[in-house]
Amino acid sequence: MKRLDALRGPVPPRPHDARAIAALAANPGCARRAVLDAAGVDKDGTARHLGFPAPFGQSQFAITRGNVFETLVKENGCAELLRLMRELLGLPVAQVGYQDVENVGSHLRASHTRALIDRAARESEDSAVFYDHPLFSLEIAGHTCYLEPDVVAFQLGGRFHIVEIKSFAVIDGQAEPEKVAAAARQAAVYVLALRTLMAELGHDPERVSHDVVLVCPENFANRPTATLLDVRRQLAVLKRQLTRMTRVDRLVEDLPPGLTFSLDPDSEGVPTRPAAELAEALARVPARYAPDCLSTCDMCMFCRDEARACGSTDLLGRQIRDQLGGVSRMTEALALAEGAAEPAEDQEEVARLLRLANRLREECLA
Amino acid sequence: MSALTALARLRAVREGVAQPITTVRHCHLSDRPMVFIPLRMAGEAAAPLGAMVGTDPEHPRLLVVPQPRNRDLRFAFAGELAEVLLPYIEGFGKTTETVEKRGGEPYERCLDAPQILVPNRPAVAFTGLLGRSTRFRRADGPYPVHPSVPLLGRWLTYFADRSAQPGSSLLPAVTEVLGAHWATGQSGLEDANLAALLGWIDPPAGMDGRRAAQEAEDPLLWPPAGPATDPGFDNEVLAPAIRAYEEAPTSRAVERIARALRTQLEPTWRLMWRAVELLRALPEGSRVADRWEVDRGSFTRFVERIAEGAPPQARRDGAVSAAARLAGLERARASYDVQRAYDDPLVMAEYRLTGEAFAGVVTGAEPEHFEGEGRSRKLRPLIRVRTDDPVRLAPGTAVGSPDRRGHGAEVLGFADGEILLKITKGMGRGKVPAPGSVPEPGERVCYTSLTDDFQSSAALPDPENTPWTHGGPPQEYVPDDDDAQEEWS
Numbered sequence: 056m057k058r059l060d061a062l063r064g065p066v067p068p069r070p071h072d073a074r075a076i077a078a079l080a081a082n083p084g085c086a087r088r089a090v091l092d093a094a095g096v097d098k099d100g101t102a103r104h105l106g107f108p109a110p111f112g113q114s115q116f117a118i119t120r121g122n123v124f125e126t127l128v129k130e131n132g133c134a135e136l137l138r139l140m141r142e143l144l145g146l147p148v149a150q151v152g153y154q155d156v157e158n159v160g161s162h163l164r165a166s167h168t169r170a171l172i173d174r175a176a177r178e179s180e181d182s183a184v185f186y187d188h189p190l191f192s193l194e195i196a197g198h199t200c201y202l203e204p205d206v207v208a209f210q211l212g213g214r215f216h217i218v219e220i221k222s223f224a225v226i227d228g229q230a231e232p233e234k235v236a237a238a239a240r241q242a243a244v245y246v247l248a249l250r251t252l253m254a255e256l257g258h259d260p261e262r263v264s265h266d267v268v269l270v271c272p273e274n275f276a277n278r279p280t281a282t283l284l285d286v287r288r289q290l291a292v293l294k295r296q297l298t299r300m301t302r303v304d305r306l307v308e309d310l311p312p313g314l315t316f317s318l319d320p321d322s323e324g325v326p327t328r329p330a331a332e333l334a335e336a337l338a339r340v341p342a343r344y345a346p347d348c349l350s351t352c353d354m355c356m357f358c359r360d361e362a363r364a365c366g367s368t369d370l371l372g373r374q375i376r377d378q379l380g381g382v383s384r385m386t387e388a389l390a391l392a393e394g395a396a397e398p399a400e401d402q403e404e405v406a407r408l409l410r411l412a413n414r415l416r417e418e419c420l421a
Numbered sequence: 422m423s424a425l426t427a428l429a430r431l432r433a434v435r436e437g438v439a440q441p442i443t444t445v446r447h448c449h450l451s452d453r454p455m456v457f458i459p460l461r462m463a464g465e466a467a468a469p470l471g472a473m474v475g476t477d478p479e480h481p482r483l484l485v486v487p488q489p490r491n492r493d494l495r496f497a498f499a500g501e502l503a504e505v506l507l508p509y510i511e512g513f514g515k516t517t518e519t520v521e522k523r524g525g526e527p528y529e530r531c532l533d534a535p536q537i538l539v540p541n542r543p544a545v546a547f548t549g550l551l552g553r554s555t556r557f558r559r560a561d562g563p564y565p566v567h568p569s570v571p572l573l574g575r576w577l578t579y580f581a582d583r584s585a586q587p588g589s590s591l592l593p594a595v596t597e598v599l600g601a602h603w604a605t606g607q608s609g610l611e612d613a614n615l616a617a618l619l620g621w622i623d624p625p626a627g628m629d630g631r632r633a634a635q636e637a638e639d640p641l642l643w644p645p646a647g648p649a650t651d652p653g654f655d656n657e658v659l660a661p662a663i664r665a666y667e668e669a670p671t672s673r674a675v676e677r678i679a680r681a682l683r684t685q686l687e688p689t690w691r692l693m694w695r696a697v698e699l700l701r702a703l704p705e706g707s708r709v710a711d712r713w714e715v716d717r718g719s720f721t722r723f724v725e726r727i728a729e730g731a732p733p734q735a736r737r738d739g740a741v742s743a744a745a746r747l748a749g750l751e752r753a754r755a756s757y758d759v760q761r762a763y764d765d766p767l768v769m770a771e772y773r774l775t776g777e778a779f780a781g782v783v784t785g786a787e788p789e790h791f792e793g794e795g796r797s798r799k800l801r802p803l804i805r806v807r808t809d810d811p812v813r814l815a816p817g818t819a820v821g822s823p824d825r826r827g828h829g830a831e832v833l834g835f836a837d838g839e840i841l842l843k844i845t846k847g848m849g850r851g852k853v854p855a856p857g858s859v860p861e862p863g864e865r866v867c868y869t870s871l872t873d874d875f876q877s878s879a880a881l882p883d884p885e886n887t888p889w890t891h892g893g894p895p896q897e898y899v900p901d902d903d904d905a906q907e908e909w910s
Contacts, residue, residue: 110638112652115660117464224466226553227736231546275466275554346608363631371430372608378427389431408774411811412424415770419444 058307059094059198064317068095071200073244077237078351079195080296086306087342088352093198093303096316098353104318104326105334107356110349121222128220128270128279133185133207136218139270139281146183146211157188164190165201169252175210176258183211185218191248198303204245209268215253217245218268225271225280235269235284242267243289265290306340314339346372380405423771429604437629439603439621444767446703448598449590449713451536455509456481456693458540458686459547461648462489463655467550469498470650470659471679473686474505478694483686485679487666496566499555503569510535510576514724534591534713534720537580538697540615540646540689541596547648548592549581556733571733578734579723586750588712588757591720595696596646602703606630616643619692623699644685646692654685706764712757739895741884748879759873763823769867776813778869781806784839788859800852802844802859803833806866812840819845820868825858830868842868 071092079088091098102109128135132153140146159167168189175184186208192201207218219242223234246267250260266283273280316336318326337357344358344367352358362369366385368376382388382405390396391406392413398406429440453476460470468489475481482505486498517529539545556574558566584592600612605621611634612618620633628636637643640651650659658681666674738746762769762778772778785805792801814820818832820842829846849855860866887894 110640112656114463114650114652114655116462116655117652120464222464226466226550272466346610349610366434368431370434370608371427371606372610374609375427375430378424385431385434388427389435392428392431408424409428412428412770412774414809415773416425416428416767419767419770420441 059303062090062094062307062310062314062316063096064315064319066097066317066320069097070095071195071202073202073204073241074237074351076193076195076200076202076244077240077293080240080293081351082343082345082348083296083299085343085348087337087340087354087358089303090306090310090340091316091354092200093195093307094316097318100318100326101316101333101337102353102357104328105330105337105357107354107360109353109355111353117222124222124272124277124279125220127277129187129207133187135279136185136207136270136281137183139279140183140209140216140218140268143268143281143283144211144216150183152184153187154184155187156190164188165192169256172208172210172215172249172252173256173258175215176213176253176256176262178213183209185209191245191252193244193248193251195297195303202244202248204248206242206245208249213262215249215263216266216268217242217249217263218270219245220270220279223271224274225282226274230271238269239267239284239286239289240293242269242284243286243293246286246290247293310339344369346370379409423774425767425771425774426604430606433604433621433630434606437606437631438624439605439630441602442604442767443602443703443761443765445706445765446700447601447706447709447761447764447768448593448700449536449709449716450697450700450705451533451590454536454538454697455506456538456690456697457506457544457548458646458689458693459544459551459648460650460682460685461547463650463652465489467547467554469495469551471682471686472498472502473683473690474502476509478690481687481690483679483683485675485682487670487675487678488663492564496555496558496570499551499570499573500567503567503573506537506576507569507573511724513720517721529721530714531717531721531724534717536590537592538595538693539592540594540693541613542594544646544648545581545584545592545594548577552577552579552581553736572727575727575733582734583716583719587754588760589716589719589753590709590713591716595693598700599696602700605634607634614638615646615689615692615696619695619699623695643688646689647686650685654681706761708760708764712760735895739884740887740891741881741895745879745881748881752876752878755876756873759871762869762871763821763873766823766867769823769869772869772871773810773867776811777871778867779806779808779810779812779814779840780865780867781808781810781840783860783862783864783866786859786862788854790843800848800854802848802854804830804842804844804860804866805839806842806868807839814870818870819872820870821872822866822868824860824866828858829872 075092079092082088099109133151137151154171156164156168156171168186168191171186188203189208190201190203192199206220209216209218219238221234221238223230246263246265250263253263254260265285265287267286269282269284270279271282272278314336316333317328318333319328321327338361342354342358342361344362348355348358359370368379368383368385368388379388380402382391382402387396388409391398391402392409394410426442429442433440455474455476457472457474459472462468462470469486470489471483471485473481473483484498484501486494488494513531513533513535516532518532519527520530521527539548552574554574555570556578558571558574560566560568560571580592583589596613596615596618599618599622600609603622605612605618607617607621614637616637617634620637621630624630624633640653644654645651659678662678662681666678762772769778773780783804784807787803790801790803792799812835814832816832816834820830820832822828822830825847827847828844830842830844833841833843835841844859848858882888885894
């Protein structure tokens with residue numbers, strides 16, 4: 056643990072959110088991201104200081120709309136949400152309890168969530184309860200991460216559903232596929248976290264449903280509608296990626312002693328560390344850049360620049376990289392195609408393909 | 422994504438400029454296209470913020486919604502958009518030609534059709550949503566709107582639906598069209614940025630593609646092409662301007678918002694017309710006109726539907742129409758792929774790479790070879806072709822050729838790096854092959870197993886006979902006041 060603290064420097068660790076975990080699982084081979092996340096480094100601040108801010112602004116119109124919608128759904132102890140759940144699950148729920156876990160101090164939230172969930176699972180009463188702002192934990196790459204989901208857990212008769220409130224519209228029963236996919240990936244993280252908690256408490260993890268309730272505005276109005284989203288596939292992917300992920304302690308072991316990503320903030324929190332020195336430190340942990348990072352990772356611009364500097368085929372996307380049979384440098388691939396380089400033993404097949412492609416291109420463009 | 426495109430991208434990186442991946446243009450480009458760049462308010466499903474639209478590069482029309490959350494202002498926007506789009510669209514419905522069809526009734530087809538160019542795929546989706554949010558409105562009853570609004574909604578829905586059809590050019594997304602003709606030195610994901618894509622294809626003087634693309638990623642220099650706006654612009658420029666309008670809805674306040682939106686739209690407007698110029702410079706593929714004819718036919722049918730007073734398109738397709746639509750899309754996809762390969766040796770090269778096609782030189786021909794005896798004696802010329810391509814066609818495979826229309830052959834076998842072919846189609850009806858119908862020794866030929874043969878449409882029941890497994894016959898749509906009252910926050 057001390058090692059990770061040293062990597063981060065004298066600032067409190069950044070908490071994870073499900074989006075970060077979903078993104079991490081999307082690129083499990085990236086050691087840089089795994090280490091930075093495990094150490095709780097402020098990636099956004101780091102990227103800014105390096106001069107490579109990520110292009111992830113959020114419009115205040117979107118934020119306002121999201122907040123208005125969430126308030127509407129949660130008003131009066133989730134009254135609107137209860138109506139939706141009743142219709143969706145066909146539940147004979149007369150009354151519902153509402154527990155806001157956020158009411159207790161932040162240091163107690165994890166244990167409070169635990170106690171509440173334990174009691175609910177033990178008693179299995181017929182009454183339903185909403186748990187707002189629960190705090191879950193999940194082990195990622197041998198390191199415990201705390202999750203503060205912006206979700207509600209719903210419990211009825213000892214069975215749990217994760218409820219995710221999103222402000223993108225469902226129009227005539229259809230929503231933007233990318234947004235639904237992102238919501239499903241995030242919800243899967245919560246389902247996994249809650250299941251893990253159930254297992255730790257000695258209950259059957261299957262009591263957490265793999266059907267997540269997605270609450271979105273319907274058509275062009277602000278009226279919410281609820282849909283069940285089966286996240287089994289996302290769960291399976293997430294579990295597999297998490298087990299595949301190299302354990303962080305092993306990654307950290309290989310790092311040179313004394314390495315740190317600290318920004319050396321002064322008394323007012325302004326970074327004082329020379330950017331070049333920080334960049335050099337980061338270069339000690341290999342990244343695995345892919346163009347998809349541009350929409351998920353705060354470090355994307357820095358890693359892209361690095362990939363450009365070394366002419367990596369990763370820049371062109373995974374599909375192209377696959378076409379190039381895993382040849383990692385662009386100049387190398389071109390040399391193979393143009394016959395300027397002899398293929399190594401395992402490159403013969405891709406070299407033949409590239410040479411043929413080169414001949415066909417020359418012939419057609421002549 | 423083939424090794425050919427991968428190679429083109431690598432070359433683009435090295436040369437610092439995008440590389441062609443076709444030798445001809447595969448989409449129709451109108452002489453007078455309508456460019457439409459819509460902007461949407463962030464966080465809202467289909468709240469238009471403004472748009473730049475028009476057919477004259479020098480005189481774009483700027484439409485502005487000073488408060489996108491206001492329902493009346495949104496419909497006023499739809500009314501203004503209708504003023505620009507409807508006369509353009511309806512103008513094409515007036516001149517028609519009569520098509521004589523063998524074994525069928527002659528019918529009318531518009532001589533030309535409208536073409537609306539939008540920057541990217543999300544703009545197509547937004548056009549569809551704009552259509553969805555306006556086509557059910559009514560000119561009478563509660564919340565009446567101008568009669569042009571529901572009509573615009575139906576047209577926008579039609580264009581957005583049609584845009585899913587492979588090979589259709591009625592509502593093309595310009596980034597996709599450019600991306601189908603050039604390979605850049607960046608990833609496909611980054612190609613979705615119109616400014617960056619054009620930076621690679623046509624970098625300004627003294628700059629290479631990579632620099633130009635990098636500059637294009639700065640939203641202050643090159644605002645996003647929409648429909649999403651730059652969050653920085655939203656927070657720093659637009660939000661205060663909208664607040665000022667809320668406090669005092671004067672023409673000055675509207676002017677302030679219009680000025681702000683103009684800064685976001687004008688750079689994209691110029692890029693769109695630059696893209697049109699670049700595409701126009703490419704020679705058109707020979708089957709592009711055939712596909713445009715299909716588009717014209719589809720457009721004509723929709724003009725007729727509207728004239729007949731048919732109801733607006735349903736919210737969702739019924740089971741039968743959905744299945745028919747899907748089958749139609751699949752046929753269009755297959756046919757589009759084949760046509761592009763036949764039109765363009767560089768696209769055909771993709772199939773030569775995988776062994777589904779080959780090109781080579783004819784080394785021997787036996788034009789007067791016959792098969793069978795007596796009445797079944799048939800003319801079946803033989804040719805030998807030498808090729809260096811890695812052919813993967815089994816003997817017996819039927820092949821066609823882009824060199825001659827209506828020409829067909831069968832692979833007989835391989836010997837000494839040569840392929841033996843039997844010509845089966847396209848020699849004419851005479852006792853000897855029609856002149857020029859059999860390739861002569863020394864000629865370069867290309868053959869492929871891809872063929873664009875007629876495929877009959879899938880056999881589906883009538884909508885009234887939808888089986889219960891698929892929800893039974895769909896309810897007929899009857900317009901009612903509920904549609905007009907649909908909430909709009």
